[in-house]
Every structure is written in structure tokens, then in C-alpha cells.
Amino acid sequence: MGAAERTRRGLVGAIAGVAAVIFGAGIGELAAAILSPGSSPFAAIGSALIDFAPPWAKETAIGLFGTNDKAALLVGIAIVLLIVAGGAGILEQRLPPWGRVVFILVGIAGAVAALTRADAGLLSWIPSILAGVGASVALWMLVARAPAPAAPAPASRDAAAEPSSAPGRAPSRVSRADDAGVDRRRFLLWSGGAVAIGVFATIGGATLRAGARSVEAIRAKLTLPTPAAQAPAIPASAELGIPGLSSVVTPNASFYRIDTALIVPQVDPADWSLRVYGMVENEFTLTWDELLALPLEESVTTLTCVSNAVGGDLIGNALWLGHPIRALLARAKPTADADMVLSRSIDGFTASSPLEALTDDRNAILAVGMNGDLLPAEHGFPVRMVVPGLYGYVSATKWVTELQVMRYTDAAAYWTQRGWSERGPIKLESRIDVPRKSQGLKAGDTVIAGVAWQQHVGVSGVEVQIDEGDWMPATLATAISDDTWVQWSIPWTATAGDHLLRCRAISATGEVQTGTLADVVPDGATGWNERFITVFA
Ligand SMILES: Nc1nc2c(c(=O)[nH]1)N[C@H]1C(S)=C(S)[C@@H](COP(=O)(O)O)O[C@H]1N2
Ligand SMILES: [Mo]
Numbered sequence: 001m002g003a004a005e006r007t008r009r010g011l012v013g014a015i016a017g018v019a020a021v022i023f024g025a026g027i028g029e030l031a032a033a034i035l036s037p038g039s040s041p042f043a044a045i046g047s048a049l050i051d052f053a054p055p056w057a058k059e060t061a062i063g064l065f066g067t068n069d070k071a072a073l074l075v076g077i078a079i080v081l082l083i084v085a086g087g088a089g090i091l092e093q094r095l096p097p098w099g100r101v102v103f104i105l106v107g108i109a110g111a112v113a114a115l116t117r118a119d120a121g122l123l124s125w126i127p128s129i130l131a132g133v134g135a136s137v138a139l140w141m142l143v144a145r146a147p148a149p150a151a152p153a154p155a156s157r158d159a160a161a162e163p164s165s166a167p168g169r170a171p172s173r174v175s176r177a178d179d180a181g182v183d184r185r186r187f188l189l190w191s192g193g194a195v196a197i198g199v200f201a202t203i204g205g206a207t208l209r210a211g212a213r214s215v216e217a218i219r220a221k222l223t224l225p226t227p228a229a230q231a232p233a234i235p236a237s238a239e240l241g242i243p244g245l246s247s248v249v250t251p252n253a254s255f256y257r258i259d260t261a262l263i264v265p266q267v268d269p270a271d272w273s274l275r276v277y278g279m280v281e282n283e284f285t286l287t288w289d290e291l292l293a294l295p296l297e298e299s300v301t302t303l304t305c306v307s308n309a310v311g312g313d314l315i316g317n318a319l320w321l322g323h324p325i326r327a328l329l330a331r332a333k334p335t336a337d338a339d340m341v342l343s344r345s346i347d348g349f350t351a352s353s354p355l356e357a358l359t360d361d362r363n364a365i366l367a368v369g370m371n372g373d374l375l376p377a378e379h380g381f382p383v384r385m386v387v388p389g390l391y392g393y394v395s396a397t398k399w400v401t402e403l404q405v406m407r408y409t410d411a412a413a414y415w416t417q418r419g420w421s422e423r424g425p426i427k428l429e430s431r432i433d434v435p436r437k438s439q440g441l442k443a444g445d446t447v448i449a450g451v452a453w454q455q456h457v458g459v460s461g462v463e464v465q466i467d468e469g470d471w472m473p474a475t476l477a478t479a480i481s482d483d484t485w486v487q488w489s490i491p492w493t494a495t496a497g498d499h500l501l502r503c504r505a506i507s508a509t510g511e512v513q514t515g516t517l518a519d520v521v522p523d524g525a526t527g528w529n530e531r532f533i534t535v536f537a
Contacts, residue, residue, distance in 0.1 A: 005149055010090050012187065016142035017089020017099065018082055019191040019198075024103065024135025025081070026198030026205070028110070032127035033205035039124040040205075041107070041131045044114035046073050046262045051116075053418075070262055081106075085135075092143050099143070100136035107132015118348020119265070138194050145190050147183035215266040219381055222269070224369045227321055228295035234319075237478040240487045244434040245449045248480065248487055249300070250316035252371050257378050258305050258314060258392065260414070265346050265399045269382040274328075274366070278342075278405035281333035288382060291366065294323045299363040299386075302455050302485045306391035306415075306424050307520045311431055311529040315453070317484050320386050321369030325358045325403075328366065334359075334405045342411055343385055343395075344402035352413035352422055353387060353395045355405065362388050362456055363483060366400070388483035389456030391424035391524060421523035428454040428513045430462055430488070430505035432531045441535045443496045448474075449489035450503055450529070458482030458508030464490045465502040474503070482508060496537040502528045 025041065032040035050073070084106065092099020110128030114120060239248045269288040277283040298321050305314035329341070334355060341358050344350050358364045364387040368375060375381040380398025387395035393415045404411075408422055416422045430452035435441050452459045459479065463471040477487035488503075504513040517527035 008149070009093055009146075012146045013090035013093035013099070013143070014086035015089065015188075015191050016139055016146065017085040017087065017092065019194040020089065020103065020135045020138035020142060021081060021085035022198035023138040023194040024107070024131040024133075024198070026201030027134040028107075028127040028131025029205035030201040030208075031130045031205075033208040035123045035126055036121045039114045039117075039121070039127050040263070041110035041114070041128040042074060042077060043262050044110050044117060044124070044128060046070075046077055047117060047260070048113035049073065049077070050260050050262065073262070089139060089143070092139055093146065096143070097140075100139055103136040103139060104132045107135070119346055142187070142190055142194065145183075145187050147180055147187050149180070215268050215381075216377065218268055218270075219374055219377065222374055224321060224372065224374055225292050225296055227298045229297040231298035231300055231319060234300065234480055235478045238480050238487070240449060240477050240489055242434060242447060242449045242487075242489060244436045245487060245489070246433055246451055248317060248477070248484075249371065250318060252318070252373060252376050252379070255316040255318065255370075255379065256305065256314045258307070259378075259398060260349055261347050261399075264377045266377065267346055267382055267399055272382050272401070274383065274401060274403065276328055276332045276403045276405075278403075279335045279338040279407070280329075280405050281335065282331060284332065286328070291323060291368065291383065294327070296321050296323055296368065297363075297365070298369075299365065299388075299483070300480045301363060301386050301388045301483045302453055303386065303392055303396055304426055304453065304455070306393050306420065306524045308429075308525065309520055310429070310517070310525050310527045312525075315451075315485065317480075318371050319369075320365060320367045322365030322367035322386065325364045325366055325385065325387075326360070328403070329355075329359050329405070332403075332405065338405045338407060340406055340408045340411075342402075342404040342406055342413060343397040343400050344404065345397050346399045346401045348414075349397065350411075350413040351385075351394050351397045352408065352411070352416060353385075353390060354423060357387055357390060357395070364388070364395075389426055391426055393420065394422075394424040419522060424523055426453070426455050427524045427526055428457070428459075428505055428507050428511055429526070429529075430459075430503045430513060431529050432501055432503050435531070435533055437533075441494060441533055443494050443535050443537055446492050446494050447489050448492050448501055448503075449487065451485045451487055452476075452503075452505035453485035454505070454507050455483050455485075457511075459486050459505050460508045460510070461506040462488040463504050463506070465504075466492065467500055471504070494533075494535045496535050499533050499535060501531040501533060504528050 028041040088099040088102040107128050111125035114124040114128055272288045274286045298319060300319050302317040308314035339355050341353050341355055342350055367384050367386045368382060370379055375384060383400055384398040385396055385400055430450060432450040434449045448464055452462045462474040462476060464474050465471050472490060474488040474490040479486040506512050514526050515528045518525055
């Protein structure tokens with residue numbers, strides 16, 4: 001076989017492989033939409049990749065799984081799959097049936113991944129297996145229709161040598177070159193057909209799934225229950241109103257989102273329940289209606305992600321509505337030797353919170369409302385936890401369905417298994433928000449402003465340093481409470497040239513924010529936020 005012929009055969013194999021995989025993936029997505037949304041072969045593989053992320057990805061992993069990273073992950077999986085598909089097609093042409101075997105193996109891998117999901121149903125393996133089998137049958141059919149090599153010279157062939165009365169086949173009067181053209185067109189037609197079916201099946205699946213988003217419709221029809229206890233009105237002086245400064249309450253639409261869920265869990269409140277069990281005298285289960293019948297209290301609490309780097313934006317402040325978890329635990333009666341509550345989400349995520357933080361006088365709540373609305377789906381609808389003073393990964397379980405009272409020595413939560421600390425009290429931090437840009441500031445009177453926080457401890461002051469000079473006290477806005485961040489500002493007469501701005505907070509207990517840099521792993525970053533800025537004349 002010449003080099004040109006080898007390339008041609010390779011190309012044909014690759015086309016067959018890619019078309020077969022698009023066909024199979026489409027069948028899989030459609031089957032998943034019908035059977036169970038979580039079992040999409042794509043989502044199953046993506047979720048498994050998230051859970052089994054290798055150590056080098058761990059470092060920033062909690063911060064990584066924001067919204068954009070999930071899209072990037074899916075695109076990445078698609079690209080890898082297409083490359084594997086092309087390779088398998090080439091393999092199938094050279095060494096049948098090994099290309100088909102590759103597809104079956106990928107399908108099995110997807111099925112295993114789907115079955116390992118916490119929300120896996122009995123049928124979760126079916127879509128991936130259908131996808132694998134579908135792709136392999138398509139590959140087999142396409143390769144069987146691969147165009148024959150073009151003959152070097154049509155004239156060298158003797159038409160009479162062809163069996164002139166082969167059953168079902170008219171005596172060949174066309175030249176071999178024309179035959180090749182017909183072959184090629186037929187192959188491309190079949191390949192195109194496979195791709196078209198795959199694309200239509202994918203679109204069909206997506207449409208079905210969108211229709212099945214009935215949970216969103218259910219959510220839209222619900223109204224937030226009236227609070228038994230309202231939060232005190234937020235003082236006007238809590239908001240400095242400086243352009244570019246983060247607003248003291250973060251709107252839901254711009255609230256940071258961090259979780260490991262590739263597909264946002266769709267939980268119908270009617271199906272929701274919370275099981276409180278483990279080392280308790282009185283195990284019980286709470287339904288949505290039972291929860292709403294309990295007194296719901298408003299509170300304002302700032303949530304922070306342990307992956308928030310110094311100066312980062314994985315922090316937000318909201319008005320929550322929920323029932324105190326300490327009341328539920330009082331009803332459950334933990335035994336004396338318990339020291340931890342493992343909260344579990346419907347998708348298998350777990351967080352380990354100190355029993356004490358959920359039973360002391362702080363506002364640890366089972367929240368149903370966020371900023372006057374029901375929880376948005378991506379923030380945990382219908383029910384999540386909010387605990388002042390603890391990073392989200394050890395406390396803020398969204399789509400929460402279980403509270404298991406236990407001991408730290410008996411279990412490790414999701415991120416603890418991945419190298420993060422088992423406990424995560426929030427560290428004292430502060431951030432410069434304005435001046436925002438590192439370029440473009442004009443010399444003259446301006447303002448430096450930002451936010452500072454150490455939830456449940458509180459902030460008593462913020463200091464700012466310009467060009468390594470003396471630390472100068474900034475003015476604090478009124479803090480909503482010790483459980484929230486506080487805005488701060490300081491006037492600055494900016495002179496032309498390059499400047500270095502720093503800020504540090506002082507806690508309510510007198511602790512000065514350390515300048516020692518610590519990475520986000522294993523229990524949160526420390527260090528001063530610095531801003532380099534060029535001021536123009
Ligand atoms: N079910 C579930 N809950 C979760 C997580 C998760 O991955 N799954 N991530 C936690 C982390 S690390 C953080 S910082 C907060 C973020 O909450 P938000 O997305 O509402 O801002 O949710 C927590 N709750
Ligand atoms: Mo987090």
C-alpha cells in the first residue's frame with residue numbers, strides 16, 4: 001500500500017470513527033434524557049473526572065469547579081472523545097474488530113462512571129452502554145461501506161473479468177474510477193446520515209430535558225414563606241455606595257457559585273426530605289412541608305470559599321431565610337461522644353461541620369430563601385445549609401438531604417478526602433476593590449475602598465499602607481453583624497507615578513491580619529491584598 005493510499009484509508013477510518021461516535025453519543029444523550037438526566041454518558045464521565053481529579057489538579061480544585069470550568073471540562077471531554085473516535089476508526093480499518101472494541105470499552109467506562117454517582121438510579125448504566133454499542137455498530141456498518149481504493153489506471157481493467165451476471169448486480173459498464181466515485185459518495189452519505197441522527201438525537205434529548213425542567217416551573221410557582229423573625233433592617237450606613245466597591249449585599253445573579261455538580265441537581269420539594277440520624281437518641285426525617293411549618297428566621301451571613309485566594313472574589317453576602325439547625329439537633333439529641341455532623345447532598349457531596357458550630361448560639365441554618373427569593377437551583381434549591389464562620393466546603397451543603405451526627409475520626413468529607421483540612425474556620429482577610437484598574441487613574445483626590453471579613457468574629461478596623469509607608473486607619477462602614485463582611489474606605493490624594501497599595505484587617509478580638517502568605521490548601525489563604533497602580537498626571 002502506498003503512502004497516499006495509507007493516508008486515504010486513514011482518513012476514511014477517521015471519518016467513520018467520528019461519525020460513529022457522534023451517532024452513539026446522540027443515542028446515549030437521548031436515552032439519558034428519557035431514563036435519568038444524571039446518567040448522560042458525558043455528564044457521568046465529567047463528574048467522575050471531577051471526583052477523581054489527580055493530585056496536581058487538587059490544589060485549586062475547589063475553586064476550579066465554577067461555572068466556566070464546567071463548560072471547559074465538557075468541551076475538553078468532547079475533544080478527547082473525537083480524537084479517540086478518529087483513532088478507533090483507523091484501528092477498525094486496519095485491525096477489525098479492535099476499533100469497535102474501543103467503543104464498547106468507552107461505553108462500559110461511561111456506565112461504570114454513571115453507576116458510581118451518588119444519585120445513580122438502577123438504569124443509569126443504560127445510556128452509556130447504548131452509546132457504546134450504537135457507536136460500535138455504526139462503525140462496523142460505515143467501515144463495511146468504506147470506498148474501495150481507486151484503481152491506478154482504469155484502462156488496465158477488463159470489464160469482462162467481472163462476473164457479468166453476479167446476482168443483483170448489473171454488469172459493470174462504468175469504469176473503476178467511476179465506481180470509486182460512487183463508493184465514496186455512498187460512504188459519505190452513510191457517514192453524514194450517522195452524524196445527522198446523532199445530532200438530532202442530541203437535540204431531542206436536550207429538548208426533552210428542558211421540558212423536564214419541571215422543577216424550575218415548580219420553583220417559579222412557589223412563594224417564599226413569611227419569616228417568623230425578620231432580620232433587622234440593613235442600616236443605610238452599611239453601604240458606602242462607592243462606584244466599583246462590592247455592594248454590601250450580593251445579588252443572587254452575581255453570587256459566586258462553587259460546587260462539583262456538572263448538572264445542577266433538580267430537586268422537587270415534594271420529593272425532598274432531610275434525614276437526621278447517626279449518633280442521636282431520636283432519629284427523624286423532615287419533609288418540605290414540615291420544614292416550612294417550622295419558624296423560619298431571616299439572617300444576613302457572608303459565605304466564603306476556602307479556595308478564595310487573597311484578593312479573590314469567591315465570597316458573597318446574602319439575606320438568608322431558614323430554620324436554625326441547632327433546633328433540629330436539639331430534637332435529635334446527639335449522644336455525648338459525637339463531635340461532627342456530616343451533611344450530605346443529593347449528589348453525594350459531603351461536608352463535615354463541628355457539632356459545636358451547629359449547636360452553639362450562632363445562626364447555623366437550614367436555608368430555603370436567599371435575598372427574598374427561593375434558593376436559586378444552583379445555590380441549592382430547595383434546601384441548603386448556611387453556617388456563619390466556616391468556609392463553604394465544611395458547612396454550606398447545597399441540595400442537602402442528610403445530617404449524620406458522628407465523630408471526626410469515623411469519616412472524612414468530600415474535600416477532606418482530597419487533601420483539605422477536616423475543619424475550616426474562616427480566616428481574617430480584607431480586599432481592595434477600588435481603585436479597580438491597575439491603569440488609567442488620574443492624579444488627584446480619589447478613594448481606596450474594599451471589604452474585610454472574619455465571619456462570626458467580626459472586624460474592628462482596616463488599615464491601608466501606601467508605598468510601604470505607615471499603616472493608616474481606614475473608615476469602616478456600619479457592619480451588618482459579626483457574621484458579615486464590612487466595607488471600608490480611605491481618601492487618597494494620588495500623585496502621578498507607580499504606587500503599591502496594601503490593606504489589612506483587625507478583628508474584633510484585636511488580631512491583626514497576617515502578611516504571611518499561605519496558599520488556599522489546606523485550610524484557606526492568608527496574606528495582604530496588594531494593588532499596583534499607575535497614576536497619570
Ligand atoms: N452539594 C454541594 N454543596 C456545596 C458544594 C458542592 O460541591 N456540592 N460546594 C461547597 C463550597 S466549596 C462552597 S464555597 C459553597 C458555595 O456556595 P454557593 O455556590 O452558593 O456560593 O457551597 C458548598 N456547598
Ligand atoms: Mo468552597
